[in-house]
Amino acid sequence: MLKVQLIPWERWLFLHLGELNPDGTLRFRKALVIVARQNGKTLVAAILAAFFLYVDSVRWAQIVNPRDFVIVGAAQKLDIAMKPWTQVRQWGGPDDLKVGIAYDRVALLQAGTRMPRMVNGETELVTLEGSVYRPRTFEGARGYSSARLILDELRQQYDYEGWSAIEKSATAMFDSMLLAFSNAGTYRSVVLKDVREIAHESVEDPDAEWFLAEWSAEPDAPLDDPRAFAQANPSAGYLPGMTIEGLMRTARNAKNKSLERIEVLCQWVTQNVEPYIEPVDWKDLQVAPSKVKVPKGARTVWAVDTSADRSTTWVAAAVETEDGKPLVTVRTKRAGIVWAVEYLKALAEESGHREVALQAQGCPVIELIPLLKDAGLTVHEMDRPTCAIATGQLHDRVMRDRALVLTEQPDVDLAIEGGLATQYAENRLWSREKSKPVDIAGVCAETWALYALVNLEPEAKADPPPPPRAAVLQSSAHDGPSEESLLSTAF
CATH class of the missing domain: 3.30.420.240 (Nucleotidyltransferase; domain 5)
Incomplete structure (x- = not known):
């Protein structure tokens, strides 16, 4: 329907992320997907959001009213959260966008979607049944009880105060799901580190609530190992212009090697001497x-x-x-x-x-x-x-x-x-x-x-000098010529 040609890792991800229990409910209530940047996470998130909005929102209509089915897409910055939302809008929004190309428009979805709302800081896409998709920041995501919560860059959750509220908001509804995307983190990414460990520990448990899919290089793999780049970049060779050779060349020329390891190889970078300011935050x-x-x-x-x-x-x-x-x-x-x-x-x-x-x-x-x-x-x-x-x-x-x-x-x-x-x-x-x-x-x-x-205050500007006094015309007491000579007059 969306006219998207899936590549192998995306097809695998959708099949297993969406596994169902015998009663038809989701097998996994929480999911973590780790993959290097530029591998198409935005498109993956958009496809999932569209499926949730137009299909999942009415699957349990007798239990969850579609008007209560809220999808929140959250990221550290709103413009990041807006990217998948904008793609879903291109597919289903009935308004005539000035961006995109013809095959982005899906008539069947457009017929079931209200005009997008983008006023007074409120941005949302709503179906005729009332289900809604809202892009938000991490902070803004804490205020909603969500049927589906899609987080981008979980590595940027540095404490549990925000995470606890977000996690609760996504698990309060029947058959809900919290889905987090990220690449590797640093020593400050405590939430991602702990969530990943929990998911790893429960991988053999048939009743585990966490789903984990990770594409990452081996921890000790060097930056000149093509196999390491292939491990972390499953879209290489499929996306136009994305090749293992190109990724290696970029990493070789990069000045920030730690950032390349995090973002391109999905390796966790731990340093004996930590920089005063975290490069990822910068x-x-x-x-x-x-x-x-x-x-x-x-x-x-x-x-x-x-x-x-x-x-x-x-x-x-x-x-x-x-x-x-x-x-x-x-x-x-x-x-x-x-x-x-x-x-x-x-x-x-x-x-x-x-x-x-x-x-x-x-x-x-x-x-x-x-x-x-x-x-x-x-x-x-x-x-x-x-x-x-x-x-x-x-x-x-x-x-x-x-x-x-x-x-x-x-x-x-x-x-x-x-x-x-x-x-x-x-x-x-x-x-x-x-x-x-x-x-x-x-x-x-x-x-x-x-x-x-x-x-600090700028230097105060000096007051301009006062204007000269106005001239005053004074009349002489002598009506006739003066008897004094300029030679004898004192000045």
């Missing part, structure tokens, strides 16, 4: 530059930092976007140090923003302070305690609050992967020395720029 905050909207004239703070060996200097910027979140990005990096003065001066003259933040203690960049001031720039000199506070604030915005906007920058991403922090009093401070051979000066510059933007 990557999750990245958006396409075209989606970044910055108000015209928004205050911008520049920052500068130099690598520990004085070889390279980095210039970064921080500015607030239209949605109120700060954006940090590296503007440039070059060999040497002194060039940064003229570069920052040019940025200031072009933009009108003259604030520059830097670490003012114990690092090579301090030699720029008098030069920047002589150039007429406002210099925010940050001592080591302040830099430690700034380091902690960046960590919290990425790892806890998700309150930061980033764009993909390979050099900075590599620095995050290898970036270590040292203890400073009760805080943590970026350590260029401990992070070697990785140069984290770009991350340091972004950290100082962010702190100055959020916490």
Whole structure:
């Protein structure tokens, strides 16, 4: 009906995920599917969501009213959850989309679907019987009692507070199912780790509620083993342009090897020395530059930092976007140090923003302070305690609050992967020395720029000088010519 040609792993998955008990109920109430990225998880999720919405929703109509059959598709970010929903809308939505191609439209499904709703933050697709499919964030998924809950990237559930509520919401109804997709995780992916272990332990139990399907490379497989890539990428050789050779070439050229192991080989990466900021969390905050909207004239703070060996200097910027979140990005990096003065001066003259933040203690960049001031720039000199506070604030915005906007920058991403922090009093401070051979000066510059933007006030503009007093016409007491000579008059 959907005119989708399944490839072997997808067909296997649908057949076994949908196994039934003798009474017709689902054999599995919870399911975990682990497979590397770019293998078609979005299409798999869309096919399942369409089946749930148009078929499963009326299978037990005498027990569960279709109007109570709610499908929630959830992810860490709403745009990820929207992808399968958009595909289902292309199949069944009766509205004329301006995207997609002809065979995406399925007349039979369109005839049974109401107009999609996308107003006031509420997005949903509803059938004529009343069953509904809603895309939500993980946080938003906690408020619904769902007949089917489809989660993407379970590895991003870092604690049980959110997971417990989500799990309960998906198991409260008759014949319900919780389905989670993910690739491998890190030491912080506690929910995925525990769920995977539970599923493995019950694999021989005929009454187990967990279904587990995993495509992953062996834990010790190297990045030059074609068999490892085949194990984790069952779509290779089937999807256009996806080959084992291509995957290996990309991994070989990637600077972030840990991320490749997680996302392409589905290997769990455990490190003896953990980076201060988890690379996966950093990557999750990245958006396409075209989606970044910055108000015209928004205050911008520049920052500068130099690598520990004085070889390279980095210039970064921080500015607030239209949605109120700060954006940090590296503007440039070059060999040497002194060039940064003229570069920052040019940025200031072009933009009108003259604030520059830097670490003012114990690092090579301090030699720029008098030069920047002589150039007429406002210099925010940050001592080591302040830099430690700034380091902690960046960590919290990425790892806890998700309150930061980033764009993909390979050099900075590599620095995050290898970036270590040292203890400073009760805080943590970026350590260029401990992070070697990785140069984290770009991350340091972004950290100082962010702190100055959020916490420091711009230099107050000097009051303009008062206007001169108005001229007053005064008349002389003498009606005739003066008897005094200019030669004798004192001024």
